[in-house]
Amino acid sequence: MVGTRKAATVHRGLDPDRIVDSALAVADADGLGAVTIRRLAQQHDVTPMALYRHFRDKEELLDAVADRLLGEIALPEPDGRPWHEQMRDLLAAFLAALRPHPNVAQLTLDRILTSVPGLMLAERTLTLLDIAGYAPDQAARIGRQVLCALVGMVSNEPGAGQHGDPEERDDALHAERATLAALPPRRFPRVAAAAEALTTTDRQDDYYRLGLDLAVAGLRGVAPRS
């Protein structure tokens, strides 16, 4: 009642943040391909064109989704530990932000250098690589590779077939496992033996821990100063 002018002009539910919420929910449930201007509009009981008041086009909407993910990165404070320990924590923070939304992770790659939180991640990465002894050019290239590898890790984590029902997804994984296990053991003995490991969604923490080990070990192995 004693509403200020600002309160009087409050949106009834169609502001960019809530659209991004919906986009994330749709992508998590049905994949990035299901994120559609028309579908989001429908979820907000509004005409598709209403969204264009808030985003110039679909790409700008996806930018906002990526920004949301990048904004969730909880950057660890720099400290006095060896660079590779700090690097591990930094990369782990990036992973932690991406993991809840594997279907959306790939969007962040193109936006790392165009959003503030992404730039902060990049700056920290380059700083640690400098401490490791990398020349600036090398650091730029190798930093890109590592962040790229992490995003790929999340986008392609064993369960990420981006289907609808969790039941259907389990069935698909089970079928794939059976196909692999039935491979001719003369030609593909190791793939057949690894059928279980390649198709399980269990022990995801192991998967990610190993991925971090791999990335950090790579950086240490190539670094001028170890």
Added chain:
Amino acid sequence: MVGTRKAATVHRGLDPDRIVDSALAVADADGLGAVTIRRLAQQHDVTPMALYRHFRDKEELLDAVADRLLGEIALPEPDGRPWHEQMRDLLAAFLAALRPHPNVAQLTLDRILTSVPGLMLAERTLTLLDIAGYAPDQAARIGRQVLCALVGMVSNEPGAGQHGDPEERDDALHAERATLAALPPRRFPRVAAAAEALTTTDRQDDYYRLGLDLAVAGLRGVAPRS
């Protein structure tokens, strides 16, 4: 004239291989999003529905495109050298097959375990990781990560914005470089300094050599036996 029955029923130009050719050409020129049933049909002077004689749906067409790339892998023969040297050559062979088609590379990831050339790559990778001392489960996980990282490397190579004209692409890269260089040097000194390295398409061989170094060094660093 003395045509066999087979020669008499030869296609006049609409066989799956030529459709895949077109799909690759379109993807290379205008990105994966431009690969459209209708556009491919048009290129072959045929109705969109004609393609459904050869592919059950669009996904099967993309499977064929991915198979084409995977089929280009020239697997090196196993020999007596240390596992990491053989691994490097194996990964380099995969990279060499992907590099000509960065816009398409990502398609291969989901198809590695469903195509014969992909399975051969996977089998070789697991074999070398076994020699390195990895337990089968670990080998499966880490092998996936590495192949994933390589695909990501190609998909996200500096020039890969998947635009049309090469001129337009250069302009986009130049603009991005300027934006990065103009970043507040107080907050993002290293990113600003790396603007050039992050946006150049020169020295791609360095980029890929470094990526291979990173991957192999990671595998060696994590391996039970080095």
Added chain:
DNA sequence: ACCTGAACACCGTTCAAGT
């Protein structure tokens, strides 16, 4: 066997109006 034609249920997006 291979291709066509018309139709359906979707897209993103522009333009001109409405309040």
Added chain:
DNA sequence: ACCTGAACACCGTTCAAGT
């Protein structure tokens, strides 16, 4: 300022025919 409605140029795909 914010939303609507109709329209346009695209999608993938089904179905029933044509030869």
